[in-house]
Amino acid sequence: xxxxxxxxxxxxxxKIEALRGVSLTVGEGEIVALIGSNGAGKTTLLRTVTGxxxxxxxxxxxxxxxxxxxxxxxxxxxGLGHVPEGRRVFSGLTxxxxxxxxxxxxxxxxxxxxxxxxxxxxxxxxxxxRRGQLAxxxxxxxxxxxxxxxxxxxxPRLLSLDEPSMGLAPVLVRAVFAVIAAIRKSGTAIxxxxxxxxxxxxxxxxxxxMETGRIVVSGPAAELARDPRLRAAYLGGEVTA
Amino acid sequence: xxxxxxxxxxxxxxGSFYALTAxxxxxxxxxxxxxxxxxGDLLMVGAFIGxxxxxxxxxxxxxxxxxxxxxxxxSMAATGILGLVVDRFAYEPLLRxxxxxxxxxxxxxxxxLENGVQLGYGAGFKAYPHLLPSVYLPxxxxxxxxxxxxxxxxxLALMLGLYLFVxxxxxxxxxxxxxxxxxxxxxxxxxxxxxxxLTFFIGSALAAAAGVMMGLYYSEISFTxxxxxxxxxxxxAVIGGIGNIPGAMVGxxxxxxxxxxxxxxxxxxxSDVAVFGxxxxxxxxxxxxxxxxxxxxxx
Numbered sequence: 199x200x201x202x203x204x205x206x207x208x209x210x211x212x213k214i215e216a217l218r219g220v221s222l223t224v225g226e227g228e229i230v231a232l233i234g235s236n237g238a239g240k241t242t243l244l245r246t247v248t249g250x251x252x253x254x255x256x257x258x259x260x261x262x263x264x265x266x267x268x269x270x271x272x273x274x275x276x277g278l279g280h281v282p283e284g285r286r287v288f289s290g291l292t293x294x295x296x297x298x299x300x301x302x303x304x305x306x307x308x309x310x311x312x313x314x315x316x317x318x319x320x321x322x323x324x325x326x327x328r329r330g331q332l333a334x335x336x337x338x339x340x341x342x343x344x345x346x347x348x349x350x351x352x353x354p355r356l357l358s359l360d361e362p363s364m365g366l367a368p369v370l371v372r373a374v375f376a377v378i379a380a381i382r383k384s385g386t387a388i389x390x391x392x393x394x395x396x397x398x399x400x401x402x403x404x405x406x407x408m409e410t411g412r413i414v415v416s417g418p419a420a421e422l423a424r425d426p427r428l429r430a431a432y433l434g435g436e437v438t439a
Numbered sequence: 440x441x442x443x444x445x446x447x448x449x450x451x452x453x454g455s456f457y458a459l460t461a462x463x464x465x466x467x468x469x470x471x472x473x474x475x476x477x478x479g480d481l482l483m484v485g486a487f488i489g490x491x492x493x494x495x496x497x498x499x500x501x502x503x504x505x506x507x508x509x510x511x512x513x514s515m516a517a518t519g520i521l522g523l524v525v526d527r528f529a530y531e532p533l534l535r536x537x538x539x540x541x542x543x544x545x546x547x548x549x550x551x552l553e554n555g556v557q558l559g560y561g562a563g564f565k566a567y568p569h570l571l572p573s574v575y576l577p578x579x580x581x582x583x584x585x586x587x588x589x590x591x592x593x594x595l596a597l598m599l600g601l602y603l604f605v606x607x608x609x610x611x612x613x614x615x616x617x618x619x620x621x622x623x624x625x626x627x628x629x630x631x632x633x634x635x636x637l638t639f640f641i642g643s644a645l646a647a648a649a650g651v652m653m654g655l656y657y658s659e660i661s662f663t664x665x666x667x668x669x670x671x672x673x674x675x676a677v678i679g680g681i682g683n684i685p686g687a688m689v690g691x692x693x694x695x696x697x698x699x700x701x702x703x704x705x706x707x708x709x710s711d712v713a714v715f716g717x718x719x720x721x722x723x724x725x726x727x728x729x730x731x732x733x734x735x736x737x738x
Contacts, residue, residue, distance in 0.1 A: 248625075248626060249625070250622055250625060250626075269625075269630075270622075270625035270626060271625055271627075271628045271629055271630045271631070274625075274626060274627065274628035275628055279626075280626050282622070282623060282626060286620055286622070286623040286626075287623075288615075288616045288619045288620060288623065289619060290615070290619050291612065291615060291616060291619070295612050295615075295616075298609065298612060299609075299612060299613065299616050299624075299627045299629070300627055302609060302613060302627045302628045302629055303628040305609035348627070349626075352627075352628060
């Protein structure tokens, strides 16, 4: 049984059907990429899985249990972490406070939070230097690191990331992908939504392609990276991988 | 000089009431962008609960200090719960709706509380029992009431406690986080609705503390007392910078002093002109308020 099982999910924004029966699975310790153009429904899918949007129909199961109608904070409590699009760090709070909130559900165990923030600082030494600084004063790359570090504070079994490389310089994009690989090594499964399809497919085990609210193609990432139709649509034509 | 000092003492006492009340406005606006029109009426309810407790027989047979402490704490707890219930049943279902419907609901809650208390207690003034000693200390030709010192000290202690809670605890940090970004707060595992309810509890309890102290200080209360007081406290919150906790404290003191000095040097008839004139000037030249970061949004 897969860790995350999404079964024929439908989500509406008013009368607009943003998800038209999406099914997807992520296995334990797996990296799954979700690619597709703007407006395909990728962000809506993640927002529905995390409980921020309500599903009209369909089912989401995590670790074998139905989480479709749980509220977001309860879903986080089950071990599903999420790094939202646009980072969404708490700009008026310090780096340390942002991380503390990431571990909010474990607030009664300060020792655990100290251990985990030490681990986050090991992964992102820049954040350690800036722990007393307001998150809003960090650079875009640092904010992305903080957003990822914050989600790791809850030690999720599955981490979903929405466009983590968006708006970052190429050197930082590579850093972000390296971090994602490192997170998987520690045993956390990853669901990665990316515009940067080429990088995402290189990193992922499997991938899904979304178009107007539906999954149109899925398979092993390496296979999709060679698919001529996908190369034309999402990988900018010629690929030298 | 003695008049100045006297007005200063009076102003800081009244300012304490405004500051405690302004905190509720500012916290609630900060997290859900609602001007809670019922907030002044929660203060009034708190004052009536305090009156009921202080005039019941049981509590008159214990020492005065203990009676006041019991009345204050029970009134704060009961009014806090009332604020929480109002949020849960009147506001929470509308949080995802339009801002206008929740604002109108707040007006409705205000009317319901005022008329409910009128129905239960009658429309006349209620006299608070004279429990506090009329002891005054001569300071530079003015007289500083021991009661005034007590009110000011207790208000400062409550405000300091609130400040530490909001800045030093995990739940307080969650409160600040959800004021910045509700969805991101949900993703941290924060029960956003629960934290909002807690904010209503705290804001209402602080208003109740102000209500009981006002009853003891002015010796009489009525079911309409919350209306104008609420508007002035809201003005204090805006002048301090709505959404900002130290701003509400400073704004409350500013309004209290402005009111006292206008009353002392001109006439108490002019105090509303001074208070709302200050609001207009603030909105013209510094709409964010003294400490505010955000521009006040139109409601």
